[in-house]
C-alpha cells in the first residue's frame with residue numbers, strides 16, 4: 293500500500309529518491325518523507341501531502357548525502373499526520389526505517405521496548421522496527437545479526453529498508469521488494485516501475501530474505517543467515533516504455549489500451565492451466581476488488597459449461613472454507629500478485645495440501661512464487677488505481693480457459709479487440725451522458741446471469757473513479773427491498789444486451805420506470821424505455837457480451853470523475869496494491 297525506495301551510489305540520493313517516489317505514488321499517497329545519511333548523521337524530513345506538494349514546501353530533494361531512503365504512505369496504523377509519516381528514526385537517531393506492510397505484534401514489542409526505556413513518538417507499527425533494530429545492533433554491533441534478531445520477533449507481512457551503521461539494507465517478508473543496479477549505484481524499491489529509468493538490472497529478492505548493499509557488493513541472506521545466490525534479471529521493455537502518452541490520465545490511456553492488451557493474454561499458459569484443472573471436481577476461485585468480479589464470471593462459465601462445483605469467494609473470506617475436499621483446487625485471480633488477502637488465502641490452501649493456481653498479470657510477484665501454475669494475462673503495467681485493462685484481460689483468459697476445457701472456442705481475441713475499438717469511437721457520446729449525470733449521488737446497476745459480474749464491476753468503477761454511491765443488483769432482486777427507495781430522483785443503469793436475459797430485464801425496467809426512475813440502458817438495441825442509451829455492438833456469439841459491455845461503463849465512470857473534477861488516477865483513500873490485511 294505504501295511505496296518504499298532506497299539508494300546508495302555516487303550521486304546525491306535525495307533528488308533521485310523524489311523522482312522514483314513520484315513514479316510509485318500510485319501505491320499510496322497520503323504523506324511523504326525521506327532520510328539521508330550525511331557525514332555520519334541521518335537527516336529526516338517528512339510531511340502529509342503528495343510528493344510534489346511536500347517537496348515544494350520542504351525541499352526534500354535538497355538534502356545532502358549519497359545514501360537515502362524514502363516513502364509514500366497509505367495509512368494503516370495511526371492517522372494521516374506528519375509524525376506518523378515515514379521514515380521513522382530510532383531513539384539514538386542513528387537508524388532510519390521506511391516500511392510497507394503490517395507488524396501485527398507491534399504493541400507487544402513496543403511495550404517490551406518501552407520497559408527498557410525506549411520512547412515512541414508516532415502511532416505507527418513501523419516505529420518499533422527502528423527501535424528494535426537499535427536494541428539488537430547495540431547488543432551485537434553486527435548488522436547481519438541485528439537484522440536476523442529483529443525479524444525473528446516480527447509477525448505480519450512487511451518489506452522495509454533501513455539505514456543502519458552507514459549501510460543500506462532491504463528486508464522482505466510477504467511484501468514486494470526488488471533491488472536495482474547500475475554501475476556503482478544500488479536501488480531498493482517496492483516495484484520495478486519505480487526505478488526502471490535508473491537501473492540496468494533487477495534482483496527479485498527472495499521472500500523471507502534480506503540484503504546488505506554497498507557500491508561494491510550486494511549480499512543476500514535468508515532469515516536464518518545463510519547466504520543466498522541471486523540472479524540478475526533484465527527489465528522488461530514494456531515497463532521501460534510506460535508513459536501517459538497524449539492522455540491526460542493513465543486511467544484513460546489504460547481504457548484505450550484494451551484493444552491491444554487483450555491480444556497479449558498468454559494462451560499457452562492458459563491452456564496448460566485448463567489441462568490441469570479439467571480433472572478437478574471442485575474449484576475455489578478467489579480474488580479481491582475487480583479480480584473478484586472476474587472470479588464471478590469464471591464461476592458462471594465453469595458452472596454452466598463444465599461439470600464442476602465452483603465457489604467464487606472474496607479472498608478475505610476464504611478462511612471460512614476449512615474443509616477443503618481432496619479433489620479440489622484454488623485459482624487465485626490477481627493483477628498485482630501482491631494483494632495480502634489473496635496471498636493469505638493461497639497460503640491457507642497450500643497448508644491444507646490443496647494446489648493453488650493463479651491467473652495473474654505480474655509473473656514476478658509474491659503470488660507467482662506461491663502458486664503451482666500461472667496463467668499469464670500479460671496486460672502490461674497498470675498504473676491507474678482502478679483496474680480497467682487488467683479486468684478485460686482476466687475475463688478474456690477465463691473465456692479461453694473454459695473454452696479449452698470443453699473444446700469450444702468462445703472468443704477470437706482479434707475480433708474482440710475490434711469490438712472494443714468500435715465502442716471507444718463512441719467516447720464523445722459517453723462523455724455527453726456523463727455531463728447529464730454528474731450530479732447523481734446514488735445509482736443502481738442492474739443485470740442478470742453472466743452480466744451481473746459486469747454490473748458489480750461497473751458499481752465498483754463508479755465508486756472508485758467518480759465517487760458515486762453505486763449498488764449492483766440482480767434485476768428481479770430489486771423488488772425484494774430496494775424498490776422502496778425508487779422515485780423520480782433515482783437513476784438505474786440496466787445492462788441489457790439482446791440475449792436470453794433481455795426479456796426479464798425489460799420487465800424490471802417497466803417496473804422501475806413506472807416508479808419514476810431514469811433508465812440508462814446498455815444494449816446493442818434501442819428501447820424507448822431508455823432515458824439514455826449506451827450503445828454496444830452486436831456480437832457473433834452472445835456469451836462474450838460481458839467483454840464488450842464493461843468498456844463504455846469504464847468510460848462513463850472515468851468521464852463522471854472528470855466532470856466532478858476528481859483525479860481518476862488517484863482515487864481518495866485508495867491504493868493500487870493492497871499489501872495489508
Ligand code: G6P
Nearest residue numbers: 580581582583626627628631679
Ligand atoms: C485494489 C485495487 C483494485 C484491485 C484490487 C485487487 O483494491 O485498487 O483495482 O482490483 O486491489 O488487486 P489485485 O492486484 O489482486 O487484482
